[in-house]
Amino acid sequence: MTQEHMTTSRMPIARTLLTLALALTLATGCGKKKSGVDPNSLGPVEPPTTASVQPTATITADPVLIDLGQSVVLNWRTTNATVVTIDGIGQVNVNGTQTVSPANSTNFHLTAKSDSGALVEANVRVTVRVPVAPVAPSDATNGGGGGDMGTDAAFHAAVQDVFYDYDSYELRPDGQTSVAQAAAYMVAHPGVRVVIGGYCDERGSAEYNLALGENRANSARTALINAGVAPARVRVISYGKEKQFCTEANEACWQENRRAQFSLDR
Amino acid sequence: MSRKTALLRAMVTGFVALAVICLTPAARAQDFTGTIVGSGSQIRIAVADFKPGSGDAGSLKRAFDTTLYSDLGNAGIFDLVSKSLAPTSTPGVPAEISLGQWSIAPVNAAMVAFGNLGVSGGKVQVNGFLFDAKNTQYPQVLAKQYQEEASEDSARQIAHRFADEIIFRLGGGTAGIAESKIYFVKLTGANKEIWEMDYDGANQHPITHLGTISISPRISPDSSRLAFVSLGKEGFQVKVYSMLLGRVVNFPSTGGSNSPAWAPDGKSIAFASSRSGDPEIWVSDANGNLARRITNFKGPDSSPVFNPRTGSQIAWISGRTGLPQLYIMDSDGSTVQRLTDGGYVSSPSWSPNGQFVAFAWDRKYGPGAPGGRDIYVMEISSKKWIQLTHDSGLCDFPSWSPDGRHIVYTNGPNDRASSSRIFTMLADGTQKHALTGPGADMPNWSWK
Structure with missing residues (x-):
């Protein structure tokens, strides 16, 4: 691939040199060899000129196959290039690495350009596995209703929400107890999937609380996974301060709102 | 003081x-x-009520006169002559003005804006003039003619355009803001939609109709796209609404995301995303592809904003050491610098000239502490700050005007969107006034 580009781009240069040499010969009136220029005599001129300007480039990705959300390290090396660009990233150093996390399978296309304008390209494809939504167990086989997820009532009777201290996402001892109950229930009911909602009290920044809610829900999720629940069974959603359980402005109410709530993920 | x-x-x-x-x-x-660096002291300017031309100008002329007068007052660069001091004559064209009446006491105007407004054939036509009252030989500074469909909104927009011409001419070459827009969150029942209004609070109308909770609007530098976050089945995700197509366009959703921010070239978007399991700041292209993480530290990170002058730095809020603080870094994630030393910081907004960051700060935040949250401005090079709001409840979401002379923000007695109103002020904290009633939140001023 790269070699092909090199030969095709070298051709016009060779032709130019040839024409130039011919013109020079005629102009200086050195008529002895005007019947033809021996191409071999031009040979030595050509390699140093072109070899010094022809860039080379390689790009690799590690790994080339990822799941959605994972990262890939791009690694590229070029020689004789002054301007190196990667589509979608822009101009980059002539040699370098970059961590990217594409949302879709992507061709990373690198273009290296030398001072003289000679171009060379390199490509690497990163394949992104997008998880296929699990097919819900059909209601027909489970006689409708809750299926093997069980009922909300049974779930909430066995699993308590986790509550957090002010501006914190650390699990307190009572939170660890709640997570242990939830983990036990999920181990006993392998068909159950849960979504953990992260919530914050009404004080403070709406944007920051969305991030804090992510941390709260994820701290409960991590504890569930550490207790043996498969990661694919637990999803998180942060509601920040956008959904309140209790709307009075006092500490009892704020405590109610600082929580990670377990719900069946139907 | x-x-x-x-x-x-x-x-x-x-x-x-x-x-x-x-x-x-x-x-x-x-x-x-x-x-x-800039120009001198405030220019004293008088605005004559425009002379009604042919046709029934009535309500359109009132809308025009009011808007022009308030635009020049809002600009913050004029000493505006009170209308009660103005001569009773109403010059409509240059031949009718007697400059002597305007340049002497008590008017003492250096500049006079005047003209005429007429309605005919369903069109409103405005001729506007700006005269230098002290230059009797060649007084004309500006002459402008406008024609639009006859409506009160057109009359207001023409006044905005004429005001911007005057401000641009007399304000040291900085473009006026009378034609700029403010995007904001409007509480509608249990939902929140993104709305748009003129910079003076007029013309409030919805942009989105998604029937869910949509927050954090950020308009693109060319005003063609509006980024925001919206609650869906997978939680809050960044959405992009095309102002040209009038609909939401594709933007990949991966993990909970919030607080998008445009790079000044409009080619990339920074946002907070938890796709790696912890909220971090990511930067993608304008279509959400090629996302790369630029922070990596446990704890909440949110509210990135690019340096609008260079595009090479990002300010954001991080809780990596406890309560949220203001940080800046290069836009590749290097050279992290913490700018605040305590309290609870939120909502940075970078000034158009790149020199200042405005933000909300509760310096005495803590459980049981009644500290107020106020708007502050910090000069980045020196880290010196000034406080712009005082003892007025909770303030948040400052956003700079395109000319860097104004800041819009929210104010309310508590932290609930139902009670928060949008205010505007000059960047020195003066001329505070409300633009909306309660139920309006998270204002974002357009880039131009």
Whole structure:
């Protein structure tokens, strides 16, 4: 691939040199060899000129196959290039690495350009596995209703929400107890999937609380996974301060709102 | 106090100022040293009510006169002659004005804006003039003609355009903001939608109709796209609404995301995303592809904003050491610098000239502490800050106007969107006034 580009781009240069040499010969009136220029005599001129300007480039990705959300390290090396660009990233150093996390399978296309304008390209494809939504167990086989997820009532009777201290996402001892109950229930009911909602009290920044809610829900999720629940069974959603359980402005109410709530993920 | 006001006015009107002021001497005193280049002191300008031309100008002329007068007052660079001092004559064309009446006491105007407005054939036509009252030989500075469909909204928009011409001409070459827009969150029942209004609070109308909770609007630098976050089945995700197509366009959703921010070239978007399991700041292209993580530290990160002048730095809020603090870094994630030393910081907004960051700060935040949250401005190079709001409840979401002379923000008695209103002020903290009623939140001023 790269070699092909090199030969095709070298051709016009060779032709130019040839024409130039011919013109020079005629102009200086050195008529002895005007019947033809021996191409071999031009040979030595050509390699140093072109070899010094022809860039080379390689790009690799590690790994080339990822799941959605994972990262890939791009690694590229070029020689004789002054301007190196990667589509979608822009101009980059002539040699370098970059961590990217594409949302879709992507061709990373690198273009290296030398001072003289000679171009060379390199490509690497990163394949992104997008998880296929699990097919819900059909209601027909489970006689409708809750299926093997069980009922909300049974779930909430066995699993308590986790509550957090002010501006914190650390699990307190009572939170660890709640997570242990939830983990036990999920181990006993392998068909159950849960979504953990992260919530914050009404004080403070709406944007920051969305991030804090992510941390709260994820701290409960991590504890569930550490207790043996498969990661694919637990999803998180942060509601920040956008959904309140209790709307009075006092500490009892704020405590109610600082929580990670377990719900069946139907 | 008076020295402080003077310096702040200098900052707004653009003075060559090198001054030191002490703020809140009882608390932690901070010195703010500003060197800002610009023009001289405030120009005294008079605005004559426009002369009704042919046709029934009535309500359109009232809308025009009111808007032009308030635009020039809002600009913050004029000493506006009270209408009660103006001569009773109403010049409609240059031949009708007697400049002597305007240049002497008590008017003492240096500049006079006047003209005529007429309606005919369903069109409103406006001729506007700006005269130098002290130059009797060649007084004309500006002459402008406008024609639009006859409506009160058109009359207001024409007034905005004429005001911007005057401000551009007399304000040291900085474009006026009378044609700029403010995007905001409007509480509608249990939902929140993104709305748009003129910079003076007029013409409030919805942009989105998604029937869910949509927050954090950020308009693109060319005003063609509006980024925001919206609650869906997978939680909050970044959405992009095309102002040209009038609909939401594709943007990949991966993990909970919030607080998008446009790079000044409009080619990339920074946002907070938890796709790696912890909220971090990511940067993608304008279509959400090629996302790369630029922070990596446990704890909440949110509210990134690019340096609008260079695009090469990002300010954001991080809780990596506990309560959220203001940080800046290069836009590749290097050279992290913490700018605040305590309290609870939120909602940074970078000034158009790249020199200042405005943010909300509760310096005495804590359980049981009644500290108020106020708007502050910090000069990045010196880390000196000034406080712009005082004892007025909770303020948040400052956003700079395109000319860097104004800041829009929210204010309410508590932290609930139902009670918060959008206010505007000059960047020295003066001329505060409400633009909306309760139920409006998270204002974002357009880039131009």
